[in-house]
Amino acid sequence: DGGITQSPKYLFRKxxxxxxxxxxxxxxxxxxxxxxxxxxQGLRLIxxxxxxxxxxxGDIAEGYSVSREKKESFPLTVTSAxxxxxxxxxxxxxxxxxxxxxEAFFGQGTRLTVV
Amino acid sequence: xxxxxxxxxxxxxxxxxxxxIYCNYSxxxxxxxxxxxxxxKSLESLxxxxxxxxxxxxxRLMASLDTKARLSTLHITAAVHxxxxxxxxxxxxGSNYKLTFGKGTLLTVNP
Numbered sequence: 001d002g003g004i005t006q007s008p009k010y011l012f013r014k015x016x017x018x019x020x021x022x023x024x025x026x027x028x029x030x031x032x033x034x035x036x037x038x039x040x041q042g043l044r045l046i047x048x049x050x051x052x053x054x055x056x057x058g059d060i061a062e063g064y065s066v067s068r069e070k071k072e073s074f075p076l077t078v079t080s081a082x083x084x085x086x087x088x089x090x091x092x093x094x095x096x097x098x099x100x101x102x103e104a105f106f107g108q109g110t111r112l113t114v115v
Numbered sequence: 116x117x118x119x120x121x122x123x124x125x126x127x128x129x130x131x132x133x134x135x136i137y138c139n140y141s142x143x144x145x146x147x148x149x150x151x152x153x154x155x156k157s158l159e160s161l162x163x164x165x166x167x168x169x170x171x172x173x174x175r176l177m178a179s180l181d182t183k184a185r186l187s188t189l190h191i192t193a194a195v196h197x198x199x200x201x202x203x204x205x206x207x208x209g210s211n212y213k214l215t216f217g218k219g220t221l222l223t224v225n226p
Contacts, residue, residue, distance in 0.1 A: 031212040043203070043219075045213070056211070058213075090157060092158075094214065104214055106150075
Protein backbone atom coordinates (compact mmCIF):
# COMPACT_ATOMS: atom_id res chain seq x y z
CA ASP A 1 0.00 0.00 0.00
CA GLY A 2 1.12 3.55 -0.68
CA GLY A 3 1.82 5.84 2.21
CA ILE A 4 4.28 7.60 4.47
CA THR A 5 6.24 5.75 7.11
CA GLN A 6 7.88 7.48 10.04
CA SER A 7 10.23 5.75 12.42
CA PRO A 8 10.71 5.28 15.23
CA LYS A 9 7.34 5.91 16.83
CA TYR A 10 8.96 6.86 20.15
CA LEU A 11 12.48 8.21 20.60
CA PHE A 12 14.42 9.24 23.66
CA ARG A 13 17.35 11.62 23.46
CA LYS A 14 19.98 12.42 26.01
CA UNK A 15 21.13 15.97 26.53
CA UNK A 16 23.69 17.00 23.92
CA UNK A 17 22.93 14.12 21.59
CA UNK A 18 21.93 14.30 17.93
CA UNK A 19 19.11 12.06 16.77
CA UNK A 20 17.67 11.36 13.33
CA UNK A 21 14.01 10.79 12.55
CA UNK A 22 13.18 8.80 9.45
CA UNK A 23 10.47 9.60 6.90
CA UNK A 24 9.90 7.47 3.80
CA UNK A 25 7.10 7.73 1.22
CA UNK A 26 6.18 5.56 -1.76
CA UNK A 27 3.57 7.92 -3.18
CA UNK A 28 5.89 9.38 -5.80
CA UNK A 29 5.39 12.81 -4.23
CA UNK A 30 7.80 15.61 -5.03
CA UNK A 31 7.19 17.70 -1.93
CA UNK A 32 7.95 16.60 1.63
CA UNK A 33 7.60 18.40 4.95
CA UNK A 34 8.56 18.23 8.62
CA UNK A 35 6.36 19.76 11.30
CA UNK A 36 6.70 20.04 15.04
CA UNK A 37 3.68 19.91 17.33
CA UNK A 38 3.83 20.77 21.03
CA UNK A 39 1.06 19.62 23.40
CA UNK A 40 -2.19 21.41 22.72
CA GLN A 41 -0.60 23.45 19.95
CA GLY A 42 -0.79 23.65 16.18
CA LEU A 43 1.75 22.55 13.61
CA ARG A 44 4.93 24.55 13.01
CA LEU A 45 6.91 24.01 9.84
CA ILE A 46 10.55 23.03 10.34
CA UNK A 47 11.79 22.29 6.83
CA UNK A 48 10.26 21.44 3.49
CA UNK A 49 11.54 20.16 0.19
CA UNK A 50 10.06 20.70 -3.27
CA UNK A 51 12.35 18.30 -5.06
CA UNK A 52 15.35 16.03 -4.62
CA UNK A 53 18.53 17.78 -3.48
CA UNK A 54 16.66 20.93 -2.56
CA UNK A 55 15.05 22.03 0.70
CA UNK A 56 13.94 25.23 2.38
CA UNK A 57 13.83 26.41 5.98
CA GLY A 58 10.44 26.69 7.53
CA ASP A 59 9.44 28.84 10.47
CA ILE A 60 11.47 27.06 13.19
CA ALA A 61 14.52 25.55 11.45
CA GLU A 62 17.11 26.42 14.11
CA GLY A 63 18.59 23.33 15.73
CA TYR A 64 17.38 21.02 12.96
CA SER A 65 18.87 19.73 9.72
CA VAL A 66 17.52 17.71 6.80
CA SER A 67 18.66 16.04 3.61
CA ARG A 68 16.83 15.02 0.45
CA GLU A 69 19.13 12.68 -1.43
CA LYS A 70 16.30 10.48 -2.66
CA LYS A 71 12.78 11.37 -3.71
CA GLU A 72 11.24 8.95 -1.26
CA SER A 73 13.27 9.90 1.81
CA PHE A 74 13.46 13.08 3.92
CA PRO A 75 15.22 12.42 7.25
CA LEU A 76 15.24 15.05 10.00
CA THR A 77 18.16 15.40 12.42
CA VAL A 78 17.50 17.06 15.74
CA THR A 79 20.85 18.46 16.80
CA SER A 80 22.18 19.33 20.23
CA ALA A 81 21.61 22.97 19.31
CA UNK A 82 17.86 22.43 19.65
CA UNK A 83 17.41 23.25 23.32
CA UNK A 84 13.84 22.10 23.74
CA UNK A 85 13.32 19.17 21.34
CA UNK A 86 10.63 17.31 23.27
CA UNK A 87 7.64 17.31 20.90
CA UNK A 88 5.60 15.30 18.42
CA UNK A 89 7.18 15.37 14.94
CA UNK A 90 5.10 14.86 11.83
CA UNK A 91 6.26 14.23 8.29
CA UNK A 92 4.04 14.89 5.27
CA UNK A 93 4.22 14.70 1.50
CA UNK A 94 2.23 16.16 -1.37
CA UNK A 95 2.15 16.76 -5.11
CA UNK A 96 3.53 14.35 -7.62
CA UNK A 97 5.54 15.48 -10.59
CA UNK A 98 2.60 15.35 -12.96
CA UNK A 99 0.50 17.52 -10.66
CA UNK A 100 -2.20 14.87 -10.64
CA UNK A 101 -2.23 14.13 -6.96
CA UNK A 102 -4.00 16.67 -4.85
CA GLU A 103 -3.78 15.33 -1.33
CA ALA A 104 -1.15 15.93 1.34
CA PHE A 105 -0.66 12.88 3.52
CA PHE A 106 0.90 12.55 6.95
CA GLY A 107 2.94 9.86 8.60
CA GLN A 108 2.00 8.50 12.02
CA GLY A 109 4.46 10.74 13.83
CA THR A 110 7.50 10.36 16.09
CA ARG A 111 7.26 11.36 19.72
CA LEU A 112 10.67 12.62 20.87
CA THR A 113 11.48 12.99 24.54
CA VAL A 114 14.64 14.37 26.13
CA VAL A 115 15.78 12.35 29.14
CA UNK B 116 3.66 34.80 2.38
CA UNK B 117 0.56 32.76 3.05
CA UNK B 118 -0.97 33.05 6.51
CA UNK B 119 -3.90 30.95 7.66
CA UNK B 120 -6.24 31.88 10.50
CA UNK B 121 -8.90 29.66 11.99
CA UNK B 122 -11.71 30.55 14.30
CA UNK B 123 -12.91 29.68 16.74
CA UNK B 124 -9.92 27.96 18.37
CA UNK B 125 -12.17 26.21 20.87
CA UNK B 126 -15.70 25.03 20.22
CA UNK B 127 -17.94 23.22 22.66
CA UNK B 128 -21.26 22.13 21.28
CA UNK B 129 -24.16 19.88 22.10
CA UNK B 130 -25.03 16.79 20.16
CA UNK B 131 -27.55 17.48 17.44
CA UNK B 132 -26.51 21.10 16.91
CA UNK B 133 -24.97 22.71 13.84
CA UNK B 134 -21.89 24.87 13.74
CA UNK B 135 -19.26 26.26 11.37
CA ILE B 136 -15.48 26.59 11.62
CA TYR B 137 -13.94 29.39 9.57
CA CYS B 138 -10.58 29.46 7.83
CA ASN B 139 -9.28 32.74 6.39
CA TYR B 140 -6.09 32.94 4.37
CA SER B 141 -4.03 35.93 3.39
CA UNK B 142 -2.90 35.40 -0.20
CA UNK B 143 -3.67 33.19 -3.15
CA UNK B 144 -3.62 29.53 -2.19
CA UNK B 145 -3.69 26.83 -4.83
CA UNK B 146 -5.24 24.23 -2.57
CA UNK B 147 -7.08 24.31 0.72
CA UNK B 148 -7.04 21.26 2.98
CA UNK B 149 -9.01 20.21 6.02
CA UNK B 150 -7.65 17.66 8.49
CA UNK B 151 -8.83 15.96 11.63
CA UNK B 152 -6.53 15.05 14.52
CA UNK B 153 -7.47 12.82 17.44
CA UNK B 154 -5.46 13.16 20.69
CA UNK B 155 -2.00 11.66 20.37
CA LYS B 156 -2.55 10.74 16.73
CA SER B 157 -1.45 12.00 13.35
CA LEU B 158 -3.54 14.06 10.94
CA GLU B 159 -6.25 12.46 8.84
CA SER B 160 -7.15 14.10 5.55
CA LEU B 161 -10.80 15.15 5.31
CA UNK B 162 -11.14 17.39 2.26
CA UNK B 163 -9.12 18.97 -0.52
CA UNK B 164 -10.64 22.06 -2.13
CA UNK B 165 -9.17 23.21 -5.41
CA UNK B 166 -11.33 25.86 -6.95
CA UNK B 167 -13.70 28.69 -6.15
CA UNK B 168 -17.12 27.45 -5.15
CA UNK B 169 -15.90 23.95 -4.41
CA UNK B 170 -18.09 22.10 -1.94
CA UNK B 171 -17.39 18.66 -0.55
CA UNK B 172 -19.38 16.60 1.90
CA UNK B 173 -18.64 13.52 3.94
CA UNK B 174 -21.20 12.42 6.46
CA ARG B 175 -21.96 15.28 8.86
CA LEU B 176 -19.09 17.44 7.58
CA MET B 177 -19.23 19.80 4.63
CA ALA B 178 -16.38 22.00 3.43
CA SER B 179 -16.56 24.90 1.02
CA LEU B 180 -14.16 27.34 -0.57
CA ASP B 181 -14.61 30.98 -1.62
CA THR B 182 -11.36 32.09 -3.23
CA LYS B 183 -12.53 35.65 -3.74
CA ALA B 184 -13.18 36.08 -0.04
CA ARG B 185 -10.15 33.89 0.79
CA LEU B 186 -12.38 31.88 3.08
CA SER B 187 -13.05 28.22 3.62
CA THR B 188 -15.66 26.84 5.99
CA LEU B 189 -16.17 23.47 7.64
CA HIS B 190 -19.81 23.03 8.55
CA ILE B 191 -20.89 20.44 11.08
CA THR B 192 -24.45 19.18 10.88
CA ALA B 193 -26.23 17.51 13.81
CA ALA B 194 -23.02 16.94 15.72
CA VAL B 195 -22.31 13.63 17.42
CA HIS B 196 -19.73 12.82 20.10
CA UNK B 197 -17.51 10.96 17.61
CA UNK B 198 -16.77 14.24 15.88
CA UNK B 199 -14.85 15.49 18.92
CA UNK B 200 -11.31 16.19 17.69
CA UNK B 201 -9.05 19.02 16.58
CA UNK B 202 -9.68 20.28 13.05
CA UNK B 203 -7.02 22.02 11.02
CA UNK B 204 -7.17 23.88 7.76
CA UNK B 205 -4.07 24.40 5.62
CA UNK B 206 -3.24 26.26 2.44
CA UNK B 207 -0.68 25.27 -0.16
CA UNK B 208 1.14 27.75 -2.35
CA GLY B 209 1.86 26.32 -5.77
CA SER B 210 4.87 28.56 -6.28
CA ASN B 211 6.97 26.91 -3.57
CA TYR B 212 4.82 24.01 -2.34
CA LYS B 213 4.84 25.46 1.18
CA LEU B 214 1.99 23.98 3.24
CA THR B 215 0.85 26.37 5.97
CA PHE B 216 -1.53 25.41 8.78
CA GLY B 217 -3.99 27.31 10.91
CA LYS B 218 -3.76 26.88 14.69
CA GLY B 219 -6.57 24.33 14.76
CA THR B 220 -10.03 24.22 16.30
CA LEU B 221 -10.56 21.94 19.28
CA LEU B 222 -14.11 20.67 18.95
CA THR B 223 -15.84 19.04 21.89
CA VAL B 224 -19.30 17.58 21.35
CA ASN B 225 -21.19 17.05 24.57
CA PRO B 226 -24.08 14.58 25.04
